[in-house]
Amino acid sequence: MASPDRVRLVVLFGGRSAEHEVSCTTAAHVLAAADPARYALEAVGITRDGTWVRNDAAQAALSAGAAALPAPLTATGTAIEPLPAVAGSGDGLPVVVLPLLHGPQGEDGTVQGLLELAGVPYVGSGVLASALCMDKVKAKEVLAHHHMPQVPYVALRDTDLAGAHDAVAAQGLAYPLFVKPANLGSSVGVTKVHVAAELDSAVAAAAAYDEWLVVEEGVGGREIEVAVLGNAEPRASVPGEIISSHEFYDYEDKYIDGTCQLVVPAGLDDEAAERVRGLALDAYRALRCEGMARVDFFYEEGRRGFLVNEVNTIPGFTPGSMYPKLWEATGVPYPELIDELVRLAVERHEHRSRFSTKR
Secondary structure, eight states, X not given: XXXXXXXXXXXXXEOSSXXXXXXXXXXXHHHHHSOTTTEEEEEXXXXXTSOEEEOHHHHHHHHHOGGGOOSSOOSOSEEOOHHHHHHOOSSSOOEEEEEOOOSTTTTSSHHHHHHHHHTOOBSSOOHHHHHHHHSHHHHHHHHHHTTOOBOOEEEEEGGGGGGHHHHHHHHTOOSSEEEEETTOOTTTTOEEEOSGGGHHHHHHHHHTTOSEEEEEEOOOSEEEEEEEEESSSOEEOOOEEEEOSSSSOOHIIIIISOOOEEESSOSOXXXXXXXXXXXXXXXXXXXXXXXXXXXXXXXXXXXXXXXEEEEESSOXXXXXXXXXXXXXXXXXXXXXXXXXXXXXXXXXXXXXXXXXXXX
16 A cells, blocks of 8 residues: 655654653654655654644754754744644645654553544554553563563562562562563663662662563573564564673663664574564564564573563664664665655554444
8 A cells, every 4th residue: 555645744752751852863863864755744842741842943944954954853842732733734735643752651552542533644553552562561461471482570560669579589580680660661760680689779760760660580691673564464674683882781872872782684593583583573463563663582592592572662763773774684774664654654544444433
């Protein structure tokens, strides 16, 4: 199914999340790479307090050419109402929204629900898959139901932190552990716990970000990632590998130091590469993802093999991020990847629009 000849592409960025800055950086790259002959581009930001704004400076820069765009963008400009902003400007062009919102209040199904109510096609997974993948606890439960290999873990609620040591012992988790907020990404709020004496401060740090926490057993294996693209018939990219320069792949390693290595394709034999690509597709389908996702694994060679870590429905999307790099290595360059995601958004919207709302 082809997308329309010309589309008003609303790039939605910022958001009420600790990953606000990551989103702003991503949006600048997407706006710069999108073909102005195919898209009438709009930069719509969400401030940290939840106000929707049209970025007037970015719109003026786009008129002058992509090279004039500031990077990163800022979620500043003229305040607007959300639904009119995504419903179109009255120029007759079909609208597609590209949410580049990482974390809660954007990647978790909330904005996707708003777009469903507005009847507007949007890039990426729907409400259910977005919410599931954002919540690491529920995602793990669904993946376990589908017999996907995972790291041993326990879930904690912020009202039960005093029982963290007992929960870890009952599950037989071995140190080191990783403590994470269940509904956040980019390694924000994540702590590596080497010994039991460090557990209390780690769960308190994670609970500052979310009501639910995940405590996982540490894995000494390699970090492998696979990009998935598609709706009913998704396809998987070549695998890539993250080689962290820190003790683990934390926020500073991802976005500040720039010293981690992204190895594409990963150094895997053909059998292992096909195995992890198949597991990525299985996880994508099990969680009902659509459009795009990046599936992250640990790889213990000679032991448990590939273990699903998590599934990201709005992965990092700068040209240097793993998701676009994986597709470039698989034969889909960055501008074409944007085109394909828009096409998939239109395809999904048209497919769902066929279902009856009558008795």
